Amino acid sequence: MQLKPDCLVCLFNQAQRVTKVLECDETCAKDVLDTAALEIAKFDFTLTPPEAAAILYPKISKLLHKEDLYKEAKTESIQKAKKLLPFAKEQIRKSSDPLDAALRAAVVGNVIDFATQYGFDLEEEIKKIFHIPFAIDDKRAFSQRLCKASSLLVIGDNTAEHLFDKIMIEVFKEHCSHLDIYYFVRGKPIINDVTMDEALEAGLDKVCTVVDSGVDTPGFCLERASNEAKAIFDNVDLILSKGMGNFECLDGVKDPRLFFLFKIKCDVVAKRVGKQVGDLVCIQGDTI
Template sequence: MKIQDACVDCIINQSARVADAIHADEKLQTQLISTVEEMSKSFSFSQTPPQIAAYVYEKMALIAGKSDLYDEMKEHSTQKARSFVPQLREELAKSDDKLLTATKIAVAGNVIDLAAEVAFDLEEELYKIFETEFTHDDFAQLKRSLENAKTVLVIGDNVGEHIFDYVFIETLQKLYPDAAFSYMVRGVPIINDVTMKEAKEAGFDSLCNLVDSGVNTPGFDYARANDEAKALYDSADIVISKGMGNFESLTPTHREKVYFLFKVKCNVIANFLGAEVGDIICKVV
């Protein structure tokens, strides 16, 4: 998906959120915001929002002298997400459809997004997610694909959300013990996206095959991925892609059986899908 005018405003607004996240003084805050405003004048509308975000955040990190702008908030998100794990396991234990419950859990975690236009409360989302229907509902097809898959790639999105992804993959492994599962993360810190650091801290390297995509974008940009990530993306029987950044980066994509799981958090995506902000999506291409 290419950027639209609304995406430009969103990216500019993110500079103010970055300033807040790093506790910037007034001078640094002004420098961050004014720099992004100036950069926005030359944004290319042939690029995706994650591609634009990559060099914007790189510039902000350079100005701030901080390679991981959201390190403190990522740690907080992880701790908060972990506090819900007992509740998630309880929901799974009593569920008559563990795949659906695990999938809803994976989507619920997607509300942890520090770049989103609209913020959602994680506790409130967990309260209602299991009674919420998918607006785009390809869940039955996902289930059929999983029953026949030997290799499954899950592309991660945000920190905190990755704790919910762990529970999701753990459940998939129990339901489909003959399949091999991989979890793919970003190559460098970008916004609050999950990297090898957070994935290893969560134990993904013991849970499944953990892969560094090599990308510097807040979304899996195939052209920027390393050879291992490209090969895995191309060869996996199915791909489960988490979050809007991955949807923006992989729309369109060259392969079939890519399942997008996310919560709609901006009007651009809502309009593209014929959905509303707040809807949940399980969509296959």
């Protein structure tokens, strides 16, 4: 998916968000925004939004002398997520369709950074997710393929979301015991995306093979992946791509092995998939 004009404004707003999260003073905030503005003016429509972000964020990191801009924010979101895990597990346990419930738990993870704007309504929001219909719903097609698959690749997205992905993977393993599962993390810190550090800390390596994808964009850009990651991507029977960043990068890959699972968080993606901001979707890759 290529960059749209609205993405430029979103990126500038993201730069502002960095200055808020890091509580920059006015001079520092202006430096960040000036740097962002000059970078944004250079972007063109050949880039995907995550590729543009991967140009912008390192410039901000350099300016602020802070490699992992969202380190503290990620730690905080992990703490918040941990409180919600028992609820998600309970929903899966009670469900008559555990694979469907597991995918919903993984969407709960994806909704977290979106839902923070709702503040204390987050729990209420998440309760709904185990019951509401998906705007595009290929979950059943995914589950059917999962039962026949020997290998699955899950492409991780945000930190905190990975804790819910772990729950999902545990359910998958319980129901499909011979399944080899791989989990891709980003090759370096970019925004609040999950990296090897957070994955290992959460013990994801105990339930699947965690792989450093080598990718430095906040979305799995296949061309930037390590040879190992590319080989896994090419050879697994099934791929579950989590979150909007990965969708923006892999949208062009028309592959029936590939399923996108995310909550729609912006107008540009909403328009692309023909649904609304806030909708949940599970989309098979060759149908979009």
